[in-house]
Amino acid sequence: MVVRRTLLVLAAVALTATTAVEAQRLPSGVHPEAYKLTLTPDLKAATFTGSETIDVVLDAPSRTITLNSAEIKFGEVKAYALPIAAYSYGKLGSQPVALRPLEADRHPQTATTTLDDAKEQATFTFADELPVGKVTLTIQYIGMLNDKLRGFYLSKTRVRNYAVTQFEPTDARRAYPSFDEPTLKATYDIALIIDSGDTAISNTNLISDKPGPVAGKHTVRFATTPKMSTYLVAFLVGDFKCTEGKSDGVPIRACSTPDKVELTRFAVESAKYVLHYYDTYFGIKYPMPKLDMVALPDFEAGAMENFGCITYRETDLLIDSKTGAIPAKKRVAEVVAHEMAHQWFGDMVTMQWWDNLWLNEGFATWMETKPIAKWHPEWNFPQDDAQGLDETLNLDAQATTRTIRATANTPDEINEMFDGIAYGKGGAVIGMVENYLGEEVFRQGVHNYLQAHLYANATAEDFWNAQTANSHLPLDKIMSSFVTQPGVPLLTLSEKQADGVPISQSRFFLSAEASRSGVSPKWTVPVCLKTSGKPACRVVTPEDATLPIPADVGMPFVYANAAAKGYFRTAYTPAQFSAILAKVETALTPPERIGLLGDRFALVQAGESTVGDYLDLVLAFKQDSSATVLDTAHKQIEKIDSDIATDEDRTKLAAVLRRQFSQIYTALGTPTKNESFDREQLRGILFEMLGAAKDPTVLAQARQLTDRAYAQGSTKDRSLDPRLVDAAVVVTSTNGDATLYEKILAASEDPSDPGQQTDALHTLARFRDPALVTRTLDYTVSGQVRTQDSWTVLAALLRDRETREQTWAYIRKNWDKVHAQFTTNSGVRVVAATGNFCSVKQRDEVAGFFATHKVDASERTLAKAIDSMNDCIQMRATQEPSLHRWLEAQSR
Numbered sequence: 001m002v003v004r005r006t007l008l009v010l011a012a013v014a015l016t017a018t019t020a021v022e023a024q025r026l027p028s029g030v031h032p033e034a035y036k037l038t039l040t041p042d043l044k045a046a047t048f049t050g051s052e053t054i055d056v057v058l059d060a061p062s063r064t065i066t067l068n069s070a071e072i073k074f075g076e077v078k079a080y081a082l083p084i085a086a087y088s089y090g091k092l093g094s095q096p097v098a099l100r101p102l103e104a105d106r107h108p109q110t111a112t113t114t115l116d117d118a119k120e121q122a123t124f125t126f127a128d129e130l131p132v133g134k135v136t137l138t139i140q141y142i143g144m145l146n147d148k149l150r151g152f153y154l155s156k157t158r159v160r161n162y163a164v165t166q167f168e169p170t171d172a173r174r175a176y177p178s179f180d181e182p183t184l185k186a187t188y189d190i191a192l193i194i195d196s197g198d199t200a201i202s203n204t205n206l207i208s209d210k211p212g213p214v215a216g217k218h219t220v221r222f223a224t225t226p227k228m229s230t231y232l233v234a235f236l237v238g239d240f241k242c243t244e245g246k247s248d249g250v251p252i253r254a255c256s257t258p259d260k261v262e263l264t265r266f267a268v269e270s271a272k273y274v275l276h277y278y279d280t281y282f283g284i285k286y287p288m289p290k291l292d293m294v295a296l297p298d299f300e301a302g303a304m305e306n307f308g309c310i311t312y313r314e315t316d317l318l319i320d321s322k323t324g325a326i327p328a329k330k331r332v333a334e335v336v337a338h339e340m341a342h343q344w345f346g347d348m349v350t351m352q353w354w355d356n357l358w359l360n361e362g363f364a365t366w367m368e369t370k371p372i373a374k375w376h377p378e379w380n381f382p383q384d385d386a387q388g389l390d391e392t393l394n395l396d397a398q399a400t401t402r403t404i405r406a407t408a409n410t411p412d413e414i415n416e417m418f419d420g421i422a423y424g425k426g427g428a429v430i431g432m433v434e435n436y437l438g439e440e441v442f443r444q445g446v447h448n449y450l451q452a453h454l455y456a457n458a459t460a461e462d463f464w465n466a467q468t469a470n471s472h473l474p475l476d477k478i479m480s481s482f483v484t485q486p487g488v489p490l491l492t493l494s495e496k497q498a499d500g501v502p503i504s505q506s507r508f509f510l511s512a513e514a515s516r517s518g519v520s521p522k523w524t525v526p527v528c529l530k531t532s533g534k535p536a537c538r539v540v541t542p543e544d545a546t547l548p549i550p551a552d553v554g555m556p557f558v559y560a561n562a563a564a565k566g567y568f569r570t571a572y573t574p575a576q577f578s579a580i581l582a583k584v585e586t587a588l589t590p591p592e593r594i595g596l597l598g599d600r601f602a603l604v605q606a607g608e609s610t611v612g613d614y615l616d617l618v619l620a621f622k623q624d625s626s627a628t629v630l631d632t633a634h635k636q637i638e639k640i641d642s643d644i645a646t647d648e649d650r651t652k653l654a655a656v657l658r659r660q661f662s663q664i665y666t667a668l669g670t671p672t673k674n675e676s677f678d679r680e681q682l683r684g685i686l687f688e689m690l691g692a693a694k695d696p697t698v699l700a701q702a703r704q705l706t707d708r709a710y711a712q713g714s715t716k717d718r719s720l721d722p723r724l725v726d727a728a729v730v731v732t733s734t735n736g737d738a739t740l741y742e743k744i745l746a747a748s749e750d751p752s753d754p755g756q757q758t759d760a761l762h763t764l765a766r767f768r769d770p771a772l773v774t775r776t777l778d779y780t781v782s783g784q785v786r787t788q789d790s791w792t793v794l795a796a797l798l799r800d801r802e803t804r805e806q807t808w809a810y811i812r813k814n815w816d817k818v819h820a821q822f823t824t825n826s827g828v829r830v831v832a833a834t835g836n837f838c839s840v841k842q843r844d845e846v847a848g849f850f851a852t853h854k855v856d857a858s859e860r861t862l863a864k865a866i867d868s869m870n871d872c873i874q875m876r877a878t879q880e881p882s883l884h885r886w887l888e889a890q891s892r
């Protein structure tokens with residue numbers, strides 16, 4: 001699954017402090033082998049009927065069988081015990097499929113069904129003991145097509161309803177009674193009885209489509225699937241239209257509601273490239289008969305890797321291939337590559353249990369930029385990766401973080417695993433060891449691991465043992481130290497001695513207070529020194545006190561994180577840092593510069609360095625040609641502006657930024673037709689920085705560009721430079737009036753291009769005029785904004801220093817309306833967004849309010865938000881004098 005990036009950063013929750021909850025695992029001794037599902041959804045009445053058979057194997061005679069079910073009404077349940085000889089065998093490609101009964105047992109037993117709602121389980125009890133071996137269950141049931149974006153649910157447009165699915169992690173049980181645990185893999189034969197005009201899409205290819213069983217309906221059947229986990233099943237019903245392509249002989253389709261099918265072409269192009277890339281990289285061919293990718297109007301996550309049938313939020317699949325802006329295209333290509341990576345990591349080879357979710361999500365996150373970076377090297381993915389690593393290190397440097405592998409038993413605990421640790425840290429640790437082993441050695445280890453566990457399950461040990469056996473290097477020690485210990489290592493270097501550089505390690509915290517408490521874990525960490533040639537990598541163990549420096553390092557300084565792939569922060573001596581600073585723009589690559597900015601700013605937040613020293617580093621980037629380097633600095637400066645600066649400081653800081661960057665901006669000139677992506681991005685970032693710093697020239701240009709972009713009404717003119725127009729609209733909206741607001745509001749209500757629509761919705765949150773902020777808030781909770789999006793607007797308004805006070809007051813006053821917008825997972829994200837506050841008064845208000853206004857499963861998120869506020873309050877107290885001094889010195 002892909003989760004929205006903002007959400008990953010906000011929603012990481014500590015699981016280490018969890019109270020003991022009764023495990024909700026199924027009893028052992030019964031294994032499913034094959035499911036046959038026939039579902040008849042009623043899209044108007046929002047219900048469905050199900051007819052299911054499950055072939056199971058019993059390890060011991062039993063009178064009961066327990067499986068998972070939720071919000072299911074059971075009809076008749078029977079068990080047929082048949083001798084083995086009465087079954088036939090089938091095959092799908094090289095995959096054996098389940099045994100099928102040739103004729104029904106003449107004496108089936110009927111079960112009595114008892115439900116345990118708290119455990120989401122149903123138990124079938126039979127009068128006589130069922131024998132060891134194969135038993136077939138037949139189950140008749142009724143379920144509901146809910147509006148909670150999980151299980152089998154309704155997804156709506158203004159025109160009609162769609163019945164679609166989202167099962168990961170524990171919601172397959174809402175669509176079909178099942179052994180809903182990842183190791184209990186089985187094959188599936190799926191049939192759907194649907195309205196005559198509708199189509200259906202599922203994991204495999206359609207094998208028959210016949211009218212009936214009643215007038216006005218037709219029955220579609222899909223081929224038998226390979227063995228797979230319950231959470232990867234999908235079936236989608238509606239009037240979807242698709243664009244088609246083919247890669248390595250596999251048919252590929254990207255589908256949407258009929259009005260948006262023109263926006264599916266770019267996704268097909270991406271998938272064609274990625275499928276061939278993965279076939280080659282993994283050395284294991286894509287296993288399904290086809291690949292479908294379907295955009296759904298209501299969808300909670302970013303996308304979901306159902307085997308052969310990937311589902312997406314519209315904004316993560318649909319884009320105009322001609323006029324779409326490159327950052328939006330990058331996002332679509334990246335999400336496509338992420339979900340396709342899961343077809344190997346997750347779908348073919350699945351984690352044994354949710355505690356190792358990182359085996360799915362860490363791998364897909366690490367892999368998602370790899371094929372796209374090869375396809376479009378000019379899109380600078382290594383720089384994005386460095387920026388993502390920096391964000392993850394900050395998240396993991398909070399006292400409330402968790403280990404990559406963590407206990408998760410209940411559905412709530414399992415849901416909480418989908419956070420920045422499973423994705424970001426999992427991916428970053430994999431990237432670090434790949435960088436250490438070298439691409440080809442690592443790739444071979446990946447192949448060996450996958451090959452050994454095809455259509456089965458695996459653990460973290462399976463992975464690092466495969467890599468250790470293949471490379472003969474201590475991958476098991478390195479990976480286990482990062483997977484089983486929480487937090488971020490801080491490597492502190494001292495001045496060079498004869499035998500190398502003295503090095504020590506400790507756990508790094510963003511708060512000075514946390515740093516002082518407890519015994520620090522130690523890691524086995526590969527450290528790659530920057531040299532004039534290939535990086536010199538050494539493994540630093542917990543016992544090592546010296547980092548040997550090769551004689552031929554060929555660098556005027558020591559830099560311990562070549563390629564910026566290391567999962568650690570580095571602290572240098574002042575002399576070492578000065579030596580780096582002197583050559584920062586010429587000797588370090590853009591990812592290394594991003595890593596250095598991140599390390600230095602993290603040390604400021606921890607109270608280990610001053611904001612003045614950090615700003616000196618920013619001023620050293622005088623001629624930086626990398627947009628992502630400047631974007632990193634821009635975000636850090638925004639944090640200083642928001643969390644440390646007084647009003648007077650902000651005015652002075654803006655003047656410094658104008659002085660530093662306006663000449664670079666002017667030198668870039670006006671956009672030309674064929675300029676590079678990086679140059680276009682650089683202009684966009686500088687435009688945003690200078691706009692935020694109230695540069696009069698940029699403000700005027702922004703106003704002019706915005707007026708031109710919306711000259712035709714609410715639809716943005718796409719003939720203009722999209723990057724600059726986006727930046728201009730952001731700058732103008734921040735100072736915008738009601739006339740512009742009306743246009744943006746109209747754009748946010750126009751569903752023809754989901755990307756443009758969502759952008760417009762987020763732009764509404766930029767307006768700072770209090771009357772317009774109130775309008776945005778009223779609109780957000782009016783029921784007109786999809787529940788998948790409304791929380792993002794609230795979170796944006798809570799983040800902005802200028803709008804947070806008003807938003808927070810509004811939320812408290814209108815709590816019933818706000819609360820009504822929350823889906824299963826979004827309430828907790830609004831709680832998390834209050835973690836951006838930075839005052840004692842607001843902290844106490846947040847704690848008091850949520851103590852009496854409960855949000856589901858948010859207790860640990862609230863504790864974490866309060867931690868973040870405390871860290872910020874402390875940082876402001878420590879750094880405010882340093883900022884005053886630095887600004888004073890600048891104005892002299």
Ligand SMILES: [Zn+2]
Nearest residue numbers: 001002361364
């Ligand atoms: Zn994923």
